Amino acid sequence: MNSTVASPRMTNLDDARITAAVSSQTPPLRALLRREVGDLADVEDILQETFSELVAAYRLMRPVEHVAAWLGRVARNRVIDRFRARARHAEVVGELADPEVAAERVLGEWLLPGGEGPERAYARELLAEELGAALDELPAEQREVFVAHELDGTSFRELAAATGVGVNTLLSRKHSAVRQLRRRLAAVYEELDQ
8 A cells, every 4th residue: 555645845825825925924034023122133034934934834724814813813822932041141141150069060069069068069069060070071973062051051953053053963972971971970979979
């Protein structure tokens, strides 16, 4: 039995609808985004992302009935996403300005022992030094993914877009980095537990 898989294809009618939507909706969307976002580069990026989602919707055979309202909602959601990402990034950058906070953030709950006092300060310093050395020992690809995701707060999707490397590959590299870091820091754990 010969079966074929139906692939989502856009028709000439879909192309025409998308072209008309882009043509008619670009000025009002740009005006909306300029009121919401101060940076013109961000306005253009969000505009492009919004229209990309429109094309994706048609490719998935989900034509949009009320294009103007749908595009407005998508654009507002992209603005919100950007503000959230920037807020997270600002929070992470602010935390990383203080080396002790940076060490705690990177090392997280799986590295730092609980408690307060001089023992914790010693453990934090020791683990931060060992983590730095362990990071230097990682293969460059694993180190870059680990640092970008853990320190910079970059999502795997953003990393994939920036590097051209697939999300699954990035996840695998990060997983390998974490495994190696845990293995490398196991001796330090044992020393701290004694």
